Amino acid sequence: MPTVGGSPVGAGISARGALAVEHEPAASLYIHVPFCFHKCHYCDFYSFVDSQDRQAAFVAALEKELSALAPHAGPLRTIFVGGGTPSLLRVELWERLLASLGRTFELSAIRGGRGEFTVECNPETVTPELMRTLRAGGVDRVSVGAQSFHERHLKTLERWHDPANVQKALSLAADAGILRRSVDLIYGIPGQSMDEWRRDVETALALRPGVEHLSCYALTYEANTAMTMRLKQGEFTPCDEDLEADMYEWLVERLRAEGFDRYEVSNFARPGGPGAESRHNLAYWKQESWLAAGPSASGHLRCADPGKGGVRWKNVPRLTDWMEGVERSGGFSPAVDVEMPDPSRARRERIMMGLRLREGLAESELAGLDAAIEAERAIGLVKVSAGRVTLTDRGFLHADGVARRLMGAI
Numbered sequence: 001m002p003t004v005g006g007s008p009v010g011a012g013i014s015a016r017g018a019l020a021v022e023h024e025p026a027a028s029l030y031i032h033v034p035f036c037f038h039k040c041h042y043c044d045f046y047s048f049v050d051s052q053d054r055q056a057a058f059v060a061a062l063e064k065e066l067s068a069l070a071p072h073a074g075p076l077r078t079i080f081v082g083g084g085t086p087s088l089l090r091v092e093l094w095e096r097l098l099a100s101l102g103r104t105f106e107l108s109a110i111r112g113g114r115g116e117f118t119v120e121c122n123p124e125t126v127t128p129e130l131m132r133t134l135r136a137g138g139v140d141r142v143s144v145g146a147q148s149f150h151e152r153h154l155k156t157l158e159r160w161h162d163p164a165n166v167q168k169a170l171s172l173a174a175d176a177g178i179l180r181r182s183v184d185l186i187y188g189i190p191g192q193s194m195d196e197w198r199r200d201v202e203t204a205l206a207l208r209p210g211v212e213h214l215s216c217y218a219l220t221y222e223a224n225t226a227m228t229m230r231l232k233q234g235e236f237t238p239c240d241e242d243l244e245a246d247m248y249e250w251l252v253e254r255l256r257a258e259g260f261d262r263y264e265v266s267n268f269a270r271p272g273g274p275g276a277e278s279r280h281n282l283a284y285w286k287q288e289s290w291l292a293a294g295p296s297a298s299g300h301l302r303c304a305d306p307g308k309g310g311v312r313w314k315n316v317p318r319l320t321d322w323m324e325g326v327e328r329s330g331g332f333s334p335a336v337d338v339e340m341p342d343p344s345r346a347r348r349e350r351i352m353m354g355l356r357l358r359e360g361l362a363e364s365e366l367a368g369l370d371a372a373i374e375a376e377r378a379i380g381l382v383k384v385s386a387g388r389v390t391l392t393d394r395g396f397l398h399a400d401g402v403a404r405r406l407m408g409a410i
Contacts, residue, residue, distance in 0.1 A: 016332040018313035023301035025074030028283045032294030033086040041158035044222035046296035046317040047084040059093045061323040063100045068331025069291045075106040077115040078280035087121040091133050098137025116279040123165035131176035141180035142173045149203045153189045174209045182213035188244040190236040197247045212276045214268045263358045265399050285353045295322035309346025312339040352403045360390030372409035
């Protein structure tokens, strides 16, 4: 049920209501491309196999939405195109979308190398023409979904790509001049051994040209996914929690030895120069302002008065409803949820997200929670130094629990 300020609202709610709040100009933009050639069983993002070839209609609606959103943006520092499988979008439609972005938004920071433009790619859908088109349109970073280099684990996840194509995708990106490259891996897959996880990480580290960023996620059984239904039906046994913890601890130590820095619970970057970290995702974790375009995309705008927090909304997660709504309302998507400014919620979100980061939180952001912080410090999950509260290595294993307890103490 949609909510405004935590209360149910009737039909007709749209992103326009969220954008009406007095807010700071957004410096980031998220675009959701919902198309996939196969729905992975663990994925809870809105995506589907489109049998009606609605890619052109999608891009046309997206252009209208972007035009409606543009007055709420300042110069953009980051753009992230996720999905779904953005690299499945046809090249001529990518050309149209990239040209539209250039006309609609101020992109001088991105084009001048002071920003970031990321596109998620599936290894099977990366082509030389696509990579050249993306680079010509300002894309300077790709995130390639490898997940595993073992075919049987990819089959468990219902990921249908040849592991060898991860290397091919990275090479094509480099050949096109896209120099920032990230790879996603998943651990804790049913039946996955520690040795197999080690080989996945070593394979990722050996990719050439190299990657400067790795995102490594524990498999999560989200509600209403095929993976969770298979688990409930007893088709497999989930990974042992102790083994999953061992996998994570080994990962952290191995990547440290390779020169990677853990800057967020699941994200690692080589600190050899500025920009290795995902600047766009940092905008999420730091509760900055970003606009959302496409079905199911979520946005957040900080209020002009920082003490008020921010407004959040989520576009309707159905392509037809989104396209019809954008057409009907002058470019604004119908929304399934709008959360109006709430300082208390903003503080809880800041704790939840800020603790996940390497720099943690300033003690001033946790005023009044001294007893709760001391309880976490006493069991070795947080440390306090130079006016900041950060997770310990063991604390990163329990980040969600630490955040819940601190939020509960407010």
